[in-house]
Amino acid sequence: MRRLMWLQAVNVLLMAMGAVVLVVGIDQGAAALVGAPTGFILGGYGAALMIGVAAVVLVFAAMAYRGMARGQRYAPLFAMLGWALLWFPLELALSVLMPGSPAAQFAATAVSGLGVAFSLAVLGSTKPR
Numbered sequence: 001m002r003r004l005m006w007l008q009a010v011n012v013l014l015m016a017m018g019a020v021v022l023v024v025g026i027d028q029g030a031a032a033l034v035g036a037p038t039g040f041i042l043g044g045y046g047a048a049l050m051i052g053v054a055a056v057v058l059v060f061a062a063m064a065y066r067g068m069a070r071g072q073r074y075a076p077l078f079a080m081l082g083w084a085l086l087w088f089p090l091e092l093a094l095s096v097l098m099p100g101s102p103a104a105q106f107a108a109t110a111v112s113g114l115g116v117a118f119s120l121a122v123l124g125s126t127k128p129r
Contacts, residue, residue, distance in 0.1 A: 004068065004069075007068050007076070007122060008065060008068060008069070010079065010115065010118055010119075011061055011064050011065040011068065011079055012065070013115075014057065014060075014061040014064070014079055014082050014083060014086070014115065015058060015061040015062070015065070017057075017086060017090060017111070018054045018057035018058045018061055018082070018086060019054070019058065020093065021050055021053070021054040021057070021086065021089045021090055021092075021093045022050070022051060022054035022055065022058070024050060024092075024093040024096055024097065025046075025047050025048075025049075025050030025051040025054055025089070025093070026047070026051060028042045028043075028046060028047035028050065028096060029044065029047035029048065029051065032044045032047055042092060042096065046092055049088075049089060049092070050089040050092055050093060053085055053086070053088070053089045054086075054089060056082075056085060057082045057085050057086045057089075060078045060079065060081050060082035060085070061078075061079065061082050063075070063078040064076060064077075064078040064079035064082065064119075074123070076119045076120075076122040076123040077119070077123055079115070079119040079122075080115075080116050080119035080120055080123065082115075083112050083115030083116045083119060084112065084116055086112055086115075087108055087109065087112035088108075090108040090111065090112060091104055091105055091108035091109075094107055094108055
């Protein structure tokens with residue numbers, strides 16, 4: 001039971017990260033539409049990429065959450081795909097939140113890499129439950 005709680009906590013973390021990327025993408029899209037000159041603005045393409053990928057990541061996270069709750073063997077695969085897809089938009093979101101800092105790339109790589117590794121380790125087990 002404790003193991004399932006940890007697995008679901010990682011899925012909720014994936015959902016939260018996807019939601020943060022979605023919010024930053026919507027903010028960047030709105031800033032690009034009104035032509036806001038202040039701050040670091042990615043432009044329309046960066047915002048559209050962040051919004052689109054964050055929506056797909058949220059779908060994968062929900063599928064992983066429901067699949068693990070049901071005890072499906074391949075449910076962590078959806079979480080792994082979500083973490084892998086989240087890498088680039090997360091890096092864009094962190095570069096907006098921390099402008100001029102090289103830590104954004106390292107943080108996005110570390111978070112996504114740990115999520116993928118954890119999901120693959122869980123996928124190798126007999127059952128997530």
